[in-house]
Amino acid sequence: MTTLTLPARARAQLTCAGIRVERGGRTVLHDVEMKVSPGSRWGVVGENGRGKSTLLHVLAGLLAPDAGTVHRVGTLALAEQEMPAEDERTVGDFVDEHLADARAALRNLDTAAEALAAECPGAEQAYADALEAAQALDAWDADRRVDVALDGLGAVSDRARRLATLSVGQRYRIRLACLLGAEYDFLLLDEPTNHLDLAGLDYLTARLRAHPGGVVVVSHDRALLADVATTILDLDPTRDGRPAVHGGGYAGYREGREAELARWEEEYEQQRSEHHRLQQALSEAQNRQITGWRPGKGTGKHQRATRAGALVRSVHRRQDDLERHKVTAPVPPQRLSLPGLPARPGVVLLRAEEVTVDGRLHRAASLSVTSGDRLAVTGPNGAGKSTLLSVLAGRLSPGTGRVHRARGVRLRLLGQESPRAAHRRARDLYEAHTAQLVTAGVLKEGEVVGLGSLGLLTSRDADKPVAELSVGQQRRLDLALAVAARPHVLLLDEPTNHLSIALVDELTEALRTTYAAVILATHDRQMQRDISTWPRLTLSRDRSTDTEGVAETVTR
Missing domain, CATH: 3.40.50.300 (P-loop containing nucleotide triphosphate hydrolases)
Known part of the structure; x- marks a missing residue:
């Protein structure tokens, strides 16, 4: 019988800890931690170049991180942003690849049934195992699930069509339909709303919300994140340099990010203000040392010497204060500041x-x-x-x-x-x-x-x-x-x-x-x-x- 890869369902786990990836001397990902469980839906956000797609490759096992660990239990599928243009496979070939385990499970079940009918030794156990595998994959319904997804996403359903004859959007929708129909434990999707119309977006949103396994979505589509994500991983810079994790879905991310940015800006300005105050104090002490220590006529040498020493000590003390107080908070990210646009009332x-x-x-x-x-x-x-x-x-x-x-x-x-x-x-x-x-x-x-x-x-x-x-x-x-x-x-x-x-x-x-x-x-x-x-x-x-x-x- 063919060896199958079976879904783990409730036992599925996808976790990573301490992930660091470097490219060309630049740190792309640093100290990333995630725990994706069945039913959880993660959104990954950040500016271009922050390592979102790289993270999906690490989770999928396509890229080994420079540091950190990844633990996977269960089946997993990755939909990248790009697909090859020159592809001689047909739509049917592509469907068969994603449903290979379901196809094999049904073949194994038929073989086991024949052995059971022939009263072969061990046939009962082999049949029970084959039946359990087919049930775990829901193999009988696999083709129908893919057909429903193809229709819901507005994709070509003709199994004889060659992928090379289809547009980029059509190829992408076919792949997405196969991933949804195969019911993997974990779906890793990179900008999945590309090439979808409104009906396709609604269908994808509903399917991801209903998916019993875990979902990790890299997207700039705020509506998808708002409708689907339960947890947001933000790869943009933070005060401590570590990626931020926000619960409460997209609304929680927006609220948490705004509060964190406000704290960051306040801390940065406080440190800058204190640093500026200490610089002024040092400058004033240095000016007194140069011009203020000379006493008037008739003042004794002892008084002049005492005054000079005090000023020197004051300068040194302020230099030490300034040295101890460094601006440790990094510069916060920029915010849009739209200039005041004028009004012309009554016109x-x-x-x-x-x-x-x-x-x-x-x-x-x-x-x-x-x-x-x-x-x-x-x-x-x-x-x-x-x-x-x-x-x-x-x-x-x-x-x-x-x-x-x-x-x-x-x-x-x-x-x-x-x-x-x-x-x-x-x-x-x-x-x-x-x-x-x-x-x-x-x-x-x-x-x-x-x-x-x-x-x-x-x-x-x-x-x-x-x-x-x-x-x-x-x-x-x-x-x-x-x-x-x-x-x-x-x-x-x-x-x-x-x-x-x-x-x-x-x-x-x-x-x-x-x-x-x-x-x-x-x-x-x-x-x-x-x-x-x-x-x-x-x-x-x-x-x-x-x-x-x-x-x-x-x-x-």
Whole structure:
């Protein structure tokens, strides 16, 4: 009979302790500890380059850590972000690989049944063992489970189709369906919401919540983390340099992270203030030693000597105090600091009347905003959301209708994707941009905001050529350039693309309080929840003609 790998179910364990991984002389992971048990669902978060995918490889046994231990009991499957494009296997081959144990269990059961019927020695025990294995794998239902998952994720179910003929998204959905259908004890998923539509996202969320085993999800999808994760592992920097673990799911992570960051910032500022006070005290003592010890005329030599010694001792004492007091708290991570965006009360800043664009926005859309207004533009892909924002920004002319912008209004659009990366330093590009705004009379000298004060790029990253920045860092620079003009109207097209969870939360909060008018288009489910009270302009496709469709009335 074929040897099987059986799930451990309630006995399953996946733990790691003291994990350290170094790459190219840089510590990628340090002192990571996790205990994943059946029914627990971990979310792993952090900026790009923090080692999230590396951690999954360590847990799966694909990468040996430089230090630490990993203990595994039970079956495990890993879904990485990338899949090979050249794959000669069929969909059926891929399904068979993931259901190999279930297939073998049924074959073993048939063999054992034949031996039992033939009254072979030991057949009864062999049959009992084979039946127990098939039941543990629920082997009879395995194919149905995969088919249900393929349908729920909107994946190709034709077992004869070659994977190489399918899109990246289709291949990814097939693999995800196989992992869900095989019912492993542990699922390790790297950005599993990539390539899923709303129906697929809902299906995945429900399946992960119902999964009886353990789940570890690396994701920037805040809605998935909010709906699925029971525990969050945060790999971003902390005061003590160790990864932080937050209970209470995503809400607990946000609350805990905010409280920890506030304590960190308070401790850092207290240490800096005390260090500055001691520096001043030393400077004053040194000045007294140089100028203050000389007594007036008629003072005896003994008094002069006594005074000089006291001043020297005072200087030495303050030097010792300063030496003992070092700023031990590391510099806290940056926070977004959106500049004050101006208001123009009583003025309609932007108005669109019956706007259409041939081939891209077929039905007329109308809107108007004043300072402080909020508007969410929603709708499926192809409904014309980006087209409408481009028309409002003046980058695209409407086919019919008109757009009116108030005289002197400052309006900026943050597009979905970054423009071609330049070889100039990010800081130089930003400063040239603000200088041009001043020259053009858009800004006055006193209105210019320095790049460093926005909390979007570190000084080190600001000194890099734009082409060397990560996609997320380039997106941060795009946002900096957009708000540098201190716009009265801010147009945001999928603003969460490539941004970290922390920055998206900070941006969402900043948009709630700014005096500028904000028009925002997004598919981000958590951001849609966060701005659920905003008025909405919903664009929809006309299914009968398969063209972009109706702009529904704005709900206020």
